[in-house]
Amino acid sequence: MRTEFRLSGSGGQGLLLAGIVLAEAAILEGKNAVQTQSYGPEARGGSSKAEVVISEDEIDYPKATDPDYLLALTADSYKTYGPLMKGGLIVVDSSVSLDSEIKARTLSLPILAAAADTVGKKVTANIVALGVLAGLAGLATRGTLRKAVTARVPKGTEELNLKALDVGLGLAAQSGIPSASLK
Amino acid sequence: MAENAKLMQGNEACTMGAIAAGLQFFAGYPITPSTEIAEMCSEELPKFGGKFIQMEDEIGSIAACIGASLTGKKAMTATSGPGFSLMQESIGYASLCEIPVVIVNVQRMGPSTGMPTSPAQGDIMQARWGTHGDHQIIALAPGNVKECFELTFKAFAYAEAYRVPVIVLADEVISHMREKVILPDPSSYKIPMRAMPTSPAGYKPYGADPDGGVPLMAPFGQGYRWHCTGLFHDESGAPSGKAAVADKLLRRLERKIEKNAQVLEDYYAESMEDCDIAVVSFGSSAMAALSAVRRARKEGHKAGMLRLKTIWPFPDAALRRLSASAKKIIVPEMNLGQLALEVERAIHGKAEVIKLGKVTGELFHPDEIYQALKEAF
Numbered sequence: 001m002r003t004e005f006r007l008s009g010s011g012g013q014g015l016l017l018a019g020i021v022l023a024e025a026a027i028l029e030g031k032n033a034v035q036t037q038s039y040g041p042e043a044r045g046g047s048s049k050a051e052v053v054i055s056e057d058e059i060d061y062p063k064a065t066d067p068d069y070l071l072a073l074t075a076d077s078y079k080t081y082g083p084l085m086k087g088g089l090i091v092v093d094s095s096v097s098l099d100s101e102i103k104a105r106t107l108s109l110p111i112l113a114a115a116a117d118t119v120g121k122k123v124t125a126n127i128v129a130l131g132v133l134a135g136l137a138g139l140a141t142r143g144t145l146r147k148a149v150t151a152r153v154p155k156g157t158e159e160l161n162l163k164a165l166d167v168g169l170g171l172a173a174q175s176g177i178p179s180a181s182l183k
Numbered sequence: 184m185a186e187n188a189k190l191m192q193g194n195e196a197c198t199m200g201a202i203a204a205g206l207q208f209f210a211g212y213p214i215t216p217s218t219e220i221a222e223m224c225s226e227e228l229p230k231f232g233g234k235f236i237q238m239e240d241e242i243g244s245i246a247a248c249i250g251a252s253l254t255g256k257k258a259m260t261a262t263s264g265p266g267f268s269l270m271q272e273s274i275g276y277a278s279l280c281e282i283p284v285v286i287v288n289v290q291r292m293g294p295s296t297g298m299p300t301s302p303a304q305g306d307i308m309q310a311r312w313g314t315h316g317d318h319q320i321i322a323l324a325p326g327n328v329k330e331c332f333e334l335t336f337k338a339f340a341y342a343e344a345y346r347v348p349v350i351v352l353a354d355e356v357i358s359h360m361r362e363k364v365i366l367p368d369p370s371s372y373k374i375p376m377r378a379m380p381t382s383p384a385g386y387k388p389y390g391a392d393p394d395g396g397v398p399l400m401a402p403f404g405q406g407y408r409w410h411c412t413g414l415f416h417d418e419s420g421a422p423s424g425k426a427a428v429a430d431k432l433l434r435r436l437e438r439k440i441e442k443n444a445q446v447l448e449d450y451y452a453e454s455m456e457d458c459d460i461a462v463v464s465f466g467s468s469a470m471a472a473l474s475a476v477r478r479a480r481k482e483g484h485k486a487g488m489l490r491l492k493t494i495w496p497f498p499d500a501a502l503r504r505l506s507a508s509a510k511k512i513i514v515p516e517m518n519l520g521q522l523a524l525e526v527e528r529a530i531h532g533k534a535e536v537i538k539l540g541k542v543t544g545e546l547f548h549p550d551e552i553y554q555a556l557k558e559a560f
Contacts, residue, residue, distance in 0.1 A: 027363050035190070035361040036356065060470060061471055062362070065550075
């Protein structure tokens, strides 16, 4: 079974790193994973998209074709990728106003606010989002996720990012959507 | 999970393949989407006494690599389309002077500055004919992250064995993609080495069998004196304007690669044996193609997939052999038909060749190729 994630937002939000950690957690669980990206020429502020495909089987095509999960942290990315969702779940930051034309099942969560207020650092929003997605998808155990996060985040920020992961997992748990029951 | 299974980026695997093959010198001018190779070389090479230099531009980069190679070091540079264009003059020099060098070209959308962060595969013909005059070149196209390692390693083996510039023709998708990779045990590597003379006495730097022989290469700085020139030269390396010398040299250089074309051919084939319609592609386009071919097969259509790893010399014989049953050949590529031209030439009217070019700066979706297959059946 192939599970596809599309993480979208703005350059500098760290979505690529979140995608890498997601893929590495899957590998630690013995699965195959491919991560791809597309981005504008800007280092900060342009559009940014990371995709992760996870499967028990060989992955022949590396990009998301029909994402099971779309993360949208900005209004722009919600408007660009939301309408492309056929099935699957949209996870959108609660700062983005919802559009009734976008029909896919949508979960609005305070990811950016939780990073700033609960974790205490805005820049951890990517790891909060990672926790949300991993929690919803039932992708890996908490232990595996902690290992994957610790391996990739900058030295000295491990505790902060592990807290962000827990905050994200908490948001997923409180969402009312049973983990991995969406398929 | 297997202990050594790792999420690895194409550019990272490429760098590791080069280091496994004995890379000792990297000179480059960073450019998207190849930059990670320069970054990683700058970190890794000094750890074992290798040299990394960021040059003033791509002209300087390839020239520095050629110089390093002349002293016996394995040298590599990495670039993308615009930088690859700047390197062409020196690629011709390396070709005529028979200097091993590996050039990684991570293709992006062009011409010119183009779309710097978007994938393309438009440098097939630049890799072959970017520099002037008849010359031979080897170009290898990885189709996944593991092959970024394997084919970069092979690029060094070929460069050293045939004394020729070798191009690793990757693309943005393959090189930036990360996937689970299990690399071979380093002790299993057979490090490629060029053939060297044993004594300066009577050394002829360009003395070789006229039928595609490869001369022994003496490293500069170790007691050998020889002339290395981009002018046509005789066996001693001295410039010569004689018709017979020129003819002999250029024909030897041509034969050197041509007679080894079958040794150099490399590809991945799936369901080709009985196919009615073959899809021939390379690099990231082939990933979408494979997905489409598998879907068509599942539905009972006789579709086959041939993904070329060796682009130059073009594997004419393999293509003809493998697509013997095909009535039509679809060629998806992120350009307007460069590979399709070669397929058409090699297949010699034995099958209808259908061009499927995409130049939006995006990778094919499998549905696009599946649709082309449906139309062709």
